[in-house]
Amino acid sequence: MDPFQYVYVIRNSKQLEFHEFADKMASKTFDYPALSKGKFPDLKENLHRIYQYLQGKPLDIISDHMMKNLQDIFEWKCSQATDWETEKMYKFCCSVMFEASFVTLYGRVPAADGHKVISEIRDKFIKFDASFPYLAANIPIELLGATKKVRKELIHHFLLQNMTKWLGGSKVVQARQDIFEKYDLLGDYDKAAHHFAFLWASVGNTIPATFWAMYYLLRHPEALAAVRDEIDRLLQSTGQKRGPTYNIHLTREQLDNLVYLESALNESLRMCSSSMNIRISQEDFVLKLEGNQEVSLRKGDWIALYPQILHMDPEVYEDPKEYKFDRYIENGKKKTTFYKAGRKLKYFLMPFGSGISMCPGRFLAMNEMKMFLFLLLAHFDVELAENKAVRLDNSRMGLGILLPDVDIAFRYKLRSLRK
Numbered sequence: 001m002d003p004f005q006y007v008y009v010i011r012n013s014k015q016l017e018f019h020e021f022a023d024k025m026a027s028k029t030f031d032y033p034a035l036s037k038g039k040f041p042d043l044k045e046n047l048h049r050i051y052q053y054l055q056g057k058p059l060d061i062i063s064d065h066m067m068k069n070l071q072d073i074f075e076w077k078c079s080q081a082t083d084w085e086t087e088k089m090y091k092f093c094c095s096v097m098f099e100a101s102f103v104t105l106y107g108r109v110p111a112a113d114g115h116k117v118i119s120e121i122r123d124k125f126i127k128f129d130a131s132f133p134y135l136a137a138n139i140p141i142e143l144l145g146a147t148k149k150v151r152k153e154l155i156h157h158f159l160l161q162n163m164t165k166w167l168g169g170s171k172v173v174q175a176r177q178d179i180f181e182k183y184d185l186l187g188d189y190d191k192a193a194h195h196f197a198f199l200w201a202s203v204g205n206t207i208p209a210t211f212w213a214m215y216y217l218l219r220h221p222e223a224l225a226a227v228r229d230e231i232d233r234l235l236q237s238t239g240q241k242r243g244p245t246y247n248i249h250l251t252r253e254q255l256d257n258l259v260y261l262e263s264a265l266n267e268s269l270r271m272c273s274s275s276m277n278i279r280i281s282q283e284d285f286v287l288k289l290e291g292n293q294e295v296s297l298r299k300g301d302w303i304a305l306y307p308q309i310l311h312m313d314p315e316v317y318e319d320p321k322e323y324k325f326d327r328y329i330e331n332g333k334k335k336t337t338f339y340k341a342g343r344k345l346k347y348f349l350m351p352f353g354s355g356i357s358m359c360p361g362r363f364l365a366m367n368e369m370k371m372f373l374f375l376l377l378a379h380f381d382v383e384l385a386e387n388k389a390v391r392l393d394n395s396r397m398g399l400g401i402l403l404p405d406v407d408i409a410f411r412y413k414l415r416s417l418r419k
């Protein structure tokens with residue numbers, strides 16, 4: 001519970017392991033054989049190595065693809081909105097982010113009904129995801145209605161004979177495919193199940209996080225105005241025009257410099273993220289903490305860090321329940337110093353986990369959400385169409401980004417080009 005102790009847990013990654021627990025849970029949830037050492041030597045390490053495709057130069061390439069795919073989808077879905085169009089916000093975020101992420105990672109489905117195929121996968125994904133907290137809590141899938149059937153259907157989409165038809169997928173997915181081919185003991189279904197698990201990791205949190213970022217911006221007109229102004233200024237300074245063709249290009253540096261957009265996004269992540277960081281002690285040992293404190297741990301003991309407590313700590317964040325879009329800005333620059341009881345914190349925002357269990361897709365996730373908001377606000381006037389409170393649905397507390405308890409209507413309309 002004390003954020004000053006986090007570092008002692010996080011840096012002790014030899015004795016406090018995470019993968020064994022995560023592997024057990026993921027293999028059961030997504031239906032692939034556990035990555036236990038004997039059967040699949042080095043598989044875990046090999047899969048981890050290719051997370052390099054989500055960082056550095058490869059990150060720029062995959063982010064550019066995501067930007068292009070997002071624009072194609074906005075153009076296809078929204079470019080007729082010369083008058084107000086009303087939609088449900090979660091459904092909208094889900095439809096745009098799922099398709100753009102799917103095409104970016106796995107490739108375009110070339111059939112004439114390519115959009116339809118992806119939306120069928122999405123609808124099954126939503127059904128499966130609704131059971132995710134129960135699966136994570138070890139409830140047998142047989143007790144969860146149609147979940148088992150839906151999971152099987154989803155996994156079948158990722159069989160090699162289907163995946164080879166998809167065009168222009170990402171390096172990271174290709175590299176995962178190549179690795180799986182080296183393991184004779186992985187069956188076709190098992191490989192497909194791994195691909196499905198990666199899909200879940202790549203959109204399961206990003207979709208609700210995008211929803212909250214958009215929802216809070218629309219709820220706070222001053223935030224919306226500041227972020228839109230920043231976007232318009234960037235477009236102007238780089239000589240890019242919004243609409244009617246959707247071909248805006250943003251470099252990594254430009255994305256990084258959108259301080260208001262990033263702060264607004266961080267603020268919504270602070271409020272909606274709830275991932276628990278779990279470690280399991282690999283042996284009996286004494287964990288040394290700050291100020292000569294010690295904890296005797298037995299082999300198999302669990303430690304859980306729960307950063308949501310930190311995110312909601314009034315000593316760190318004044319009025320923690322309030323959305324303040326510029327919380328992460330200081331003197332016009334990114335603010336990275338936060339204090340508790342007068343002491344500087346090493347960790348103050350942890351939606352992506354920590355240390356050995358830190359999300360490898362975090363840079364891509366931030367870029368994706370920024371690009372979604374950028375395009376939405378650059379091209380459209382957007383406002384809430386309903387006045388109701390949307391709250392966090394706590395049923396997946398501890399498991400990542402919380403979903404909203406209800407969906408809410410919003411409307412959008414193409415912005416006048418002269419504005």
Ligand code: HEM
Binds near residue numbers: 198356361
């Ligand atoms: C807002 C969006 C996202 C959030 C909040 C998020 C958060 C997390 C967290 C907290 C974990 C650690 C899980 C644990 O401790 O049990 C994790 C793991 C993971 N995430 Fe993300 N994630 C996001 C987006 C993404 C994206 C876009 C990708 C890939 C394209 C991705 C890929 C992964 C993978 C592969 C793992 C498992 C890593 C491992 O093997 O240890 N995530 N994510």
